[in-house]
Amino acid sequence: MQKKQSNSLLYFFGALGGLLYGYDTGVISGALLYIDEDLGLNSFTEGLIVSSLLVGAIISAAITGRVTDKIGRKKTIITAGILFFIGALGAAVAVNVTTMVIARVILGLAVGASTTIVPLYLSELAPKEKRGSLASLNQLLITIGILSSYLVNYAFSDAGAWRWMLGLAVVPAVILIIGMFFMPESPRWLLTAGKEDKARNILKKVRGENASIEDEISEIQKAEKEDEGGIKELFSSWVRPALIAGLGLAFLQQFIGINTIIYYAPSTFTSAGFGNSAAILGTVGIGTVNVLMTLIAIKIVDKVNRKTLLMAGNIGMVVSLIALSTINLLAPDSIVATWAIIICLGLFIVAFSTTWGPVVWIMLPELFPTKVRGIGTGAATFALHGANLIVSLLFPILLEAIGISYLFYIFAVIGIFAFLFVKFFTTETRGKSLEQIEEDLRKRSIG
Numbered sequence: 001m002q003k004k005q006s007n008s009l010l011y012f013f014g015a016l017g018g019l020l021y022g023y024d025t026g027v028i029s030g031a032l033l034y035i036d037e038d039l040g041l042n043s044f045t046e047g048l049i050v051s052s053l054l055v056g057a058i059i060s061a062a063i064t065g066r067v068t069d070k071i072g073r074k075k076t077i078i079t080a081g082i083l084f085f086i087g088a089l090g091a092a093v094a095v096n097v098t099t100m101v102i103a104r105v106i107l108g109l110a111v112g113a114s115t116t117i118v119p120l121y122l123s124e125l126a127p128k129e130k131r132g133s134l135a136s137l138n139q140l141l142i143t144i145g146i147l148s149s150y151l152v153n154y155a156f157s158d159a160g161a162w163r164w165m166l167g168l169a170v171v172p173a174v175i176l177i178i179g180m181f182f183m184p185e186s187p188r189w190l191l192t193a194g195k196e197d198k199a200r201n202i203l204k205k206v207r208g209e210n211a212s213i214e215d216e217i218s219e220i221q222k223a224e225k226e227d228e229g230g231i232k233e234l235f236s237s238w239v240r241p242a243l244i245a246g247l248g249l250a251f252l253q254q255f256i257g258i259n260t261i262i263y264y265a266p267s268t269f270t271s272a273g274f275g276n277s278a279a280i281l282g283t284v285g286i287g288t289v290n291v292l293m294t295l296i297a298i299k300i301v302d303k304v305n306r307k308t309l310l311m312a313g314n315i316g317m318v319v320s321l322i323a324l325s326t327i328n329l330l331a332p333d334s335i336v337a338t339w340a341i342i343i344c345l346g347l348f349i350v351a352f353s354t355t356w357g358p359v360v361w362i363m364l365p366e367l368f369p370t371k372v373r374g375i376g377t378g379a380a381t382f383a384l385h386g387a388n389l390i391v392s393l394l395f396p397i398l399l400e401a402i403g404i405s406y407l408f409y410i411f412a413v414i415g416i417f418a419f420l421f422v423k424f425f426t427t428e429t430r431g432k433s434l435e436q437i438e439e440d441l442r443k444r445s446i447g
Helices: 002-039 044-073 073-092 097-124 130-156 162-167 170-180 185-190 196-207 214-226 230-234 239-256 260-272 277-299 306-330 337-354 356-367 372-425 433-447
Strands: none
Touching: 002 073, 002 097, 002 130, 002 162, 002 170, 002 185, 002 260, 002 277, 044 073, 044 185, 044 239, 073 097, 073 162, 073 170, 073 260, 097 130, 097 185, 097 356, 097 372, 097 433, 130 162, 130 277, 130 356, 185 196, 185 214, 185 372, 196 214, 214 433, 230 372, 239 260, 239 356, 239 372, 239 433, 260 372, 277 337, 277 356, 306 337, 306 356, 306 372, 356 372, 356 433, 372 433
């Protein structure tokens, strides 16, 4: 029993970066309604504050893969925690738009690092039969972070205390920094670094003293000997299918439109006639559904094929977006349209949270071979945050230009394309060890 509790703590602290990512992503949606009173925002500076986090995330994602392959997973997560602390504190005490943007860029550096390293760390520690559910802890804590930010926003909405909304993120940042000092390094990274004894000891602790770990070590060492590593290996012909799949899944996860809902949900609700507090309360409902559906995903993700889940999610998201857009076109500015927005956005969240939300984060580190797993996951995360930035910047512009109905029709078309991409360009990874997935990749290149 003690061993199980120890592992639970290990996976919790490993995924805590996801909670910080979710909180810092979600909190700005409510805080923006009040920051204007103190900092005097216009449409440009509002977009700048939102998107500056993504700029930092893109920069960080571009370099974190190389960094974590050199210094290890554990040190990278601790560094991300320090950046989360500095960024949250800086945002809370910002005196003008410039200092706010700088703080948000620092938060973005932390986000880019955590979204690269957390799924990778969890995947490398988890046994293959539970890798999906354990790696899903990252997405679960992202959704809990988002919901927490909505609850904090609502709690401080009457007072308009946006500094408290932003500043409370320092608490989980401190917990992450301290907790990770007591967590183990990834045994796979240790083996690639030539530290076999440490890797063996950690695997015994994680798998249990009676577990047979020698086959697992042999598989890792065999894969490590066959790989060269580095950028050249990432773009080699045999790794290219994994790179295409990883970049495509990451890019499409954002272009489906999920973060337009997360970032702009309060604005969407206020445009439908809700007051500020009611709009934030509405987002609490969305955040709650997000968490509950992710819990369901954790239960099923190791029982249903990854590709099946992704394609089913596409169908659900496309149907909800088409329904929302059509009703809103046929009965604009009506009580029917208002309820359609609420219900259809909820259904979209249900479909996303049980499929594309957790499954993409699971698959990104699964797809890449051992020696390029860090840099490959970093490249995919770079694409993810780049897509997030594009969508976040374009959404308010397109919303004003063509309206919510036609905009969500566009997202529906992207969802159809994503369905086809999954069907033809991704490979199934459920139930296989990371080394078996790598071996399959090699065989396909020969075949």
